[in-house]
Amino acid sequence: MKVGYARVSTKDQSLELQEDALKKAGAERIYSEKESGGKWDRVELQRTLEMLRPGDTLIVYKLDRLARSTKQLIGIADRLKTDDVELVSLTEQLDTRTAIGKAMFGMIGVMAELERDMIRERTSAGLEAARARGRKGGRPKANPAKVRKALALYDSKAYTVPQITEETGVSKALLYKELKKRKTTEA
Incomplete structure (x- = not known):
């Protein structure tokens, strides 16, 4: 047909x-x-x-x-x-x-396979060049002192989460992740 x-x-x-x-x-x-x-x-x-x-x-x-x-x-x-x-x-x-x-x-x-391979090669070369300059992939690590301060402010119950993130620069997601991690280690 x-x-x-x-x-x-x-x-x-x-x-x-x-x-x-x-x-x-x-x-x-x-x-x-x-x-x-x-x-x-x-x-x-x-x-x-x-x-x-x-x-x-x-x-x-x-x-x-x-x-x-x-x-x-x-x-x-x-x-x-x-x-x-x-x-x-x-x-x-x-x-x-x-x-x-x-x-x-x-x-x-x-040609499509060639295009995919070339993209993969350029990506690998870019990552290798970044590593040679001392850069690592992924997100930068949060400042541990800022995270500790954010947790202390949260524990004080005197601040809201938006106020804590504004004050410390620690994201809401990271704050909750650290709270969860702390709760898991305490259990």
Whole structure:
């Protein structure tokens, strides 16, 4: 079965151009929605993917209608491949039913993997450079004297939590964390 998927980003845009092209390409059933491509949990996209069966073909007007990012596109492509479903993009003239289409889609996957690896390498290099300068990752440790003062003010019952955080600079979350820690060690 040939199944079409059409999407526009805003409510005031029209789906007609995409739907007409999908019908012309032989789509027997078309799922359409007006939803941002940045959202992964698009209802009609999920319905489309769930109804596809081995041997079916998913047809889209353009790849960016299917996914906003390369990562999303690769995720969908992996799912289609696992489910033995072919993909056709009309605008890019990509058809995974052909050898060239499979090769081109494979190249998209290779480029996405390269992008992920490069991000990982840059992140590692940045962390290593920071460590070489004596910096450590994560949040800086709270000043123990300020934490002790905050606990003492809390114990005095003369101050509210907002007053304590204002006076000491210790966050409300840290104050409660230290109170909980103290309560656990006393028990």
